[in-house]
Amino acid sequence: MALGNLLARVSTRPLAARACRMSTQSRSYALSSYVVSPKELEEALNKNAPSPISTDPKVIPICAAWFMPNDxxxxxxxxxxxxxxxxNARFFDIDGVKDHESPYPHMLPTCDLFAEAMAKMGVTKHDELVVYDAEELGLFSAPRVAWTLxxxxxxxxxxxNNFKLWVEQGLPVETGPPLIPNITTYKVPTYNTDMVVKYAEMKTIGYDYGKEGAEEIQILDxxxxxxxxxxxxxxxxxLRSGHMPGSTNxxxxxxxxxxxxALLPxxxxxxxxxxxxxDPAKPIIASCxxxxxxxxxxxxxxEARFGSEDDRRFTNKRSDKDE
Incomplete structure (x- = not known):
């Protein structure tokens, strides 16, 4: 009987350890909606206070501040x-995390470059990321970085939605040089081609606009x-101004x-x-x-749940090196 109890105690220790690891990886996340308010983020950060010794998934603010070149x-x-x-926010540099071999700005980076940038920001695949803009702009480049992620x-x-309101509501901020995060290991990801429309396809769509039998694709500029x-x-x-045939401004x-x-309701x-x-029943492509x-x-x-997510895409191009 004593031996049986001893074996039971010994055998349950690794099970308990495994259960602990499982609960860490499958913890309930702090945020449920894609667009979050300042108050929701503050509550999530308070529940997930940073700890230098903890390896648990974290809620990490990602600053995506960017200004036009003619600012x-x-x-x-x-x-x-x-x-x-x-x-405790990290900075995502749109002008740095991109395809540096492309003559065009802000083309998507290689998978290797993306993973390197995430590791340098101290981010792991298990972390929950909330992207935000500069206070002055409200909502501008954060949606692009979130889409890239x-x-x-x-x-x-x-x-x-958004840092301007965060500041106006008196929520905590910090200034000065930020702390340099510990570099993590971020596994090189795959690239979701279904979310992107490449240049060759966009040219075909433009040339085919108005032709009989052409797919009715709605382009928003x-x-x-x-x-x-x-x-x-x-x-x-x-660069010339003007627009693609058939696009809607x-x-x-x-x-x-x-x-x-802030984004409208x-x-x-x-x-x-x-x-x-x-028409929400037809494919939609966003461009700029x-x-x-x-x-x-x-x-x-x-956010409006307008149209099928599978039929909504975005005009951008990544490096051909990963194709």
Missing amino acids: PEKRTGIEAFKKKRIP RVYGHPRVHVL ARSKGRWEGTEPEPRPG LPFQELLDPKTK PEELKKVFVSKNL GTGVTAAIIELGLK
Whole structure:
């Protein structure tokens, strides 16, 4: 009897250890919706306070601050990050994590480069990431970074709506040079080709517009009306303004509250899409200049649940080296 009890105690120890590991990996995540409010993020961060000795999955704010190249104040994302950020946030550099061999800005990076960037930010595949923008812009480049994270298969990604409100609501911030996170091991991911429309396909869609038998694909252009019409110059020298045949102009600002610069509620988003005569039963492609603000349209479609997620794509191109 004593021997049986001893064996039972010995044999249950590894089982308990395995159960502990399983509970760590399958813990209930802090956030359930893709777009989260400042209050929701604050509560999630309080429940997942950072610990230097813990290896549990974490909720990590990711600053995606980025400014247009013709910004009159010459602001940069990294300067905005150092000036004011959510405590323990990491910085995702849109101009750095990209295809450096492409002549076009913001083309998707190789899988190896993406994994290296995530490791340097101290992120693991189990962490829950909440992407946010510069305070001044409200919602601008964070949807693009969140979309990029999803393209490379990070399982838990959210967008904060938004850092401007976070600051106005008096939630905690930190300033100055950030702490350098410990480098992690981030497994090189695969790339979800179903989320991206490549250049050759977009050319075919443009050439086939209006032809009998051509697929009815709705193209939404997030640029300003002037750039879409060709009456205003592009912010980058040498680029022509104007639009693809058959595209619909939907300046991304129409999806944001003009005062708070936050994404509109789902029902109001639906009204905007309906006002553009969009059909949720047909495929939708979001586009813009270099693939940043088009992600705001994609975010709005996702939040409003407008159309099938399988039929919503985004114009951007990754490096051909991984194909």
